[in-house]
Amino acid sequence: MNPPLGAPLPAGPGLLLGREHDLSRVTDLLHTGCWLVTLRGPGGINKTALALYLAQWVQAMYGHVQFVDLSALRDPGEVLNAIAAQLPLSANEGDPGRLIREFTAQTRTLLILDNFEHLLPAALHLAELKTGEGTLQIVVTSRAALGLHDEHEHPVGPLALPEGVLHAASSPAVQLFVRRVQALRPSFELGAGNTPDVIRLCELLEGGAAGAGTRCCPPAQLRPA
Ligand SMILES: Nc1ncnc2c1ncn2[C@@H]1O[C@H](COP(=O)(O)OP(=O)(O)O)[C@@H](O)[C@H]1O
Ligand SMILES: [Mg+2]
Known part of the structure; x- marks a missing residue:
């Protein structure tokens, strides 16, 4: 079956400087089947650019990669609706959690959820998306960890400074x-x-x-x- 057509990924940063270690570690985490990886760090440190670059880097592993910018969302109760609204679902009526699970059971999916820090109570709703099949993986960018027990945090630190x-x-x-x-x-x-x-x-x-x-x-x- 051909992968479904979704919205194209937003353009990445073009050049990503000095993030080889971050890219390699997060790619390894995804390769080993981690369900949820949080790129955690302060504003402006490079989380979104890194997530976009990562999405392009690993795209071939998935039937569908979906980038969802949550920065404008105010209600944690709307997070699953916001995700479902972006996915190329054949039906969009009903419980968004069920719709997302049905989609991701059929199509190996990577969700990139950008700007989660103001929606932390919605972490519990993300946990509802996890199924035994392991066909969904999520990368979140956030200033704070989500606090889920099977979350893998990847701290995004400052770029290396010169030795001299x-x-x-x-x-x-x-x-x-x-x-x-x-x-x-x-x-x-x-x-x-x-x-x-x-x-x-x-x-x-x-x-x-x-x-x-x-x-x-x-x-x-x-x-x-
Ligand atoms: N290592 C880097 N290489 C290239 N551009 C970078 C790098 N770090 C930050 N930037 C640029 O700095 C800005 C802030 O990065 P961004 O990923 O939006 O940060 P965050 O999501 O952590 O707030 C963006 O314009 C990004 O392209
Ligand atoms: Mg950002």
């Missing part, structure tokens, strides 16, 4: 920082004059250099090298 100025250009944290600054100031380049400042800023951002574009403005001392 000589290694700055090859450090993922610095590379991301430079890309974010260049998005605001295209003439910016990493050079001998500004590398120590860049490293210091990456340290202050705890390697979460995504914030360079969103949490602060490029400081005046970041002049072109």
Whole structure:
């Protein structure tokens, strides 16, 4: 049977810097049959981008991969409805938990549930989706763990910082920082004059250099090298 046609995955981040270890660990968890993997970490650390990249990476393992953005949902009681609404179900009347179980029993499915942190009471509803067949696997992104006993948490940490100025250009944290600054100031380049400042800023951002574009403005001392 051909896999059902669902909504295409949203475009990923394009380039994912320095997340090889995260990708490999979560892929291993899925390969070994983990039912629920939570990518846990603070906002802006890279959870959504990692989940999207992962979805593309493992897509061939599944008949269907569904990305569901839960950020706008306010009621934990609506989580299963939100998931069912995204799946290419042949019928959509009735209990959403039953509809999802029926779908996933027939089609090996990976659900990516993005932004779960404000819906933690809905973890109990996710548990209702688990069946003996093991044909459903779920990856959740959240600032907090869901607290289910068979959940595998994968903490998403800061990008690695450079060992010293000589290694700055090859450090993922610095590379991301430079890309974010260049998005605001295209003439910016990493050079001998500004590398120590860049490293210091990456340290202050705890390697979460995504914030360079969103949490602060490029400081005046970041002049072109
Ligand atoms: N390692 C990385 N490589 C490439 N882009 C990154 C990386 N880390 C963060 N970003 C970018 O930073 C922003 C925040 O990442 P995001 O995945 O949305 O964080 P979160 O979901 O944890 O809030 C996104 O624009 C993302 O593309
Ligand atoms: Mg996110």
